[in-house]
Amino acid sequence: xxxxHDKLELDDIEQGEEDFSVELLTNIGYEIRDVxxxxxxxxxxxxxxxxxxxxxxxxxxxxxxxxxxEKEILFERLLWYGIFGVVREDQRVTYIYDAxxxxxxxxxxASRRGKEYATFRLNPAFWKALEARV
Numbered sequence: 001x002x003x004x005h006d007k008l009e010l011d012d013i014e015q016g017e018e019d020f021s022v023e024l025l026t027n028i029g030y031e032i033r034d035v036x037x038x039x040x041x042x043x044x045x046x047x048x049x050x051x052x053x054x055x056x057x058x059x060x061x062x063x064x065x066x067x068x069x070e071k072e073i074l075f076e077r078l079l080w081y082g083i084f085g086v087v088r089e090d091q092r093v094t095y096i097y098d099a100x101x102x103x104x105x106x107x108x109x110a111s112r113r114g115k116e117y118a119t120f121r122l123n124p125a126f127w128k129a130l131e132a133r134v
Contacts, residue, residue, distance in 0.1 A: 021128035028081050038066045039074050043083065043130070049122065050133045056116040058084060079106055083126065086110050087119040095123060 029043045045061045058078065062071035078084050085095035086109040099105040110118050122132055 018128040021125060021130075024125050025129035028083070032077055032081060036066075036074060036077055038070065039077070040065060042074065042078070043126070046083075046122065046126075046130050046132075048131050048133060051122045051124075051127065052087065053084070053120050053122070054116065055110060055114075055118045055120060058120060059116060076103065076107070079103070079110075082123050084120040084122060086113070087121050093121045 025043055029041060032039055032042060039062075042061070042065055045065065055075075059071050059075055062074040062078075066074050080096055080103060082095045082097060085093040085098070086106060087093050088109070094106065094109055096103070096106055099109075107115075110120075113119075122130070126132065127134065
């Protein structure tokens with residue numbers, strides 16, 4: 001935990017954050033691949049991405065990986081696993097856990113904003129592992 005230091009230092013915290021992020025990315029990636037094999041390593045498609053993306057941007061990644069017919073399903077999986085949340089007008093972000101795992105509610109928030117034009121935010125837990133651009 002303290003990387004051999006006598007006391008916890010800022011570098012230790014940053015290293016812990018990165019380790020957590022990488023482990024989360026790996027584990028969630030396996031889960032997505034288990035339930036949606038054709039999605040492959042979808043999370044790695046978001047390496048070095050900005051933290052805010054439009055629905056169109058996310059759907060385009062999904063379309064490239066799984067095709068037109070399944071892109072909506074993959075998009076919904078990314079929301080379900082908390083990879084992305086919907087940015088509201090007041091800049092608050094609603095992730096699936098904020099919506100009490102009610103996917104209809106989360107999709108409703110996205111639809112109200114015109115899903116393809118809505119802004120989505122990459123979950124901060126993935127920023128380090130994906131080297132997100134903040």
